[in-house]
Amino acid sequence: MSLLPLEANPDLLHLLGVPKKWSIVDVYGLDEDALAYIPKPVLALILLCPGTDQFLQHAEQQIEKLKEEGQVLDSDLFFMKQCVTNTCGTVALIHSVANNADKVGLEDGPFKKLLNDIKDLTPEEKGEKLFKSEHEAFNLLSTHQELALEGQTEVNPNDQAKNHFFALVEKAGHLYELNGSKEFPINHGSTTPESFLEDAAKVCREFIARDAEDVNFTVLALAAAEN
Template identity: 30%
Template sequence: MSDSGWNTIESDAGVFTELIETLGVKAVQLDELLTLDPTSLSALAPLYGVIFLFKWTQSAASQTTDGGVYVPEVEHEIFFARQKIQNACATQAILSVLMNREEIKLGSALDEFKSFTTGFDGELRGETISNSDLIRSTHNSFSRPTPFVDESIAPRTATDDDDLYHFIAYVPISGTLYELDGLQPAPISHGPCTDDEFPEKVVEVLYRRIARYDASEVRFNLLAVCADRRELWSNIGDFERLERENEKRAEWRRENILRRENFVGLIAEMLKYVVDDVVEKGGDTAFEGIIDQAKEKSAQRYLQSKT
């Protein structure tokens, strides 16, 4: 797979929420789950699907369906796309949820994309995603600046020692729980599943997948694709939760702005200033004093922010 033109983006609920909003999706957000249990998922209803992040290994990938069965996506009217771009798997997994839930308001751009790819098989849909200027540019707008990347290093064959991570989607579609993984040849059905049953049944499937790994492996992450909590709390008049949600969104926005900035120049200038100041004031002793002063000022600012 070629990943030319697609950058790595951070696995973060705030990143993915702003990404889909930039694409035009309305009233949908992603939330990170801290525990893997049906109750936590049920609390996020209405819940459209989940995105599962895990460390990819050859040994774990050798077992494929976790008890499910492959189904033809066109016959079952499922939006499924094979993964053609390595760095796009997160965005592709999110699209797998969005495109398969009719109640989601995709916006004009994604509505047009979905209509255009109707009837395509997984291979052609994967190629269409990889060639979409809109999806690629939106995806790349959330990548961190990487001024020290060596472009001459060729991709290596992945081994279990490499830190490679993969995203897949689990979605209830027309009464069936589907696993949508772009590295698989087709969607995987995990049996009958209503929206109400989804939290319990998807957790069972996820535990079977986690069981492929050694007990020491803990690098998993689960993101819920759910309705915008701000609208929910506003509609029921829960203004305390609404305020907390607005604060969380403001923090997401701040973090996303900072992610786009390249602070290498600023850090270099600060280091030059510190080194010059240390030399002028007497070496290591002065350096320790500067650190102590910085710690004291940081502590004061923290205390002031809490008052």
């Protein structure tokens, strides 16, 4: 199955049941001055990376290293696999929301219920259930397609997006990279809710530095809505 590409759409954020006091905002820079302009608090960063050879090679090396060395993974961390082509923006948004459900005050509804129902499943099963849910009030596949069509021209659903979204979140004192195309979450070390933005920005800068000649990077934040 292949869908139209969808960015981490703020309209989808609220359809998932996230109150309007939260929003997806653009991050215009990763230095201290630029980060200061982002509305606080910031609960997640979403990085769009070009799917270059450098990106893929680093991902493979990273996974192999962690298989050998192991890492700390919090038992309450929500991680799902991307099981449908061109849905990485949607998956990144779900990772951002699901791991901050209590902080955002996720509203009661079909998405919150679905998250609770699948919390003990494997990452693969979570991905399948989320995209195959046919709840009468919430169908992620159809919602994704409707939002992807808004403003899109000459988009072929059979063309796989070359760029890739993933989320960075804080959970139980650790900074996690949640990429639905990887085998498992990546622990990037200790952090706190207070230092999360700076620590996550550092991870973003490292990704950009590995592919410094490419300009196709974008950073978004799940943050307090601007007044």
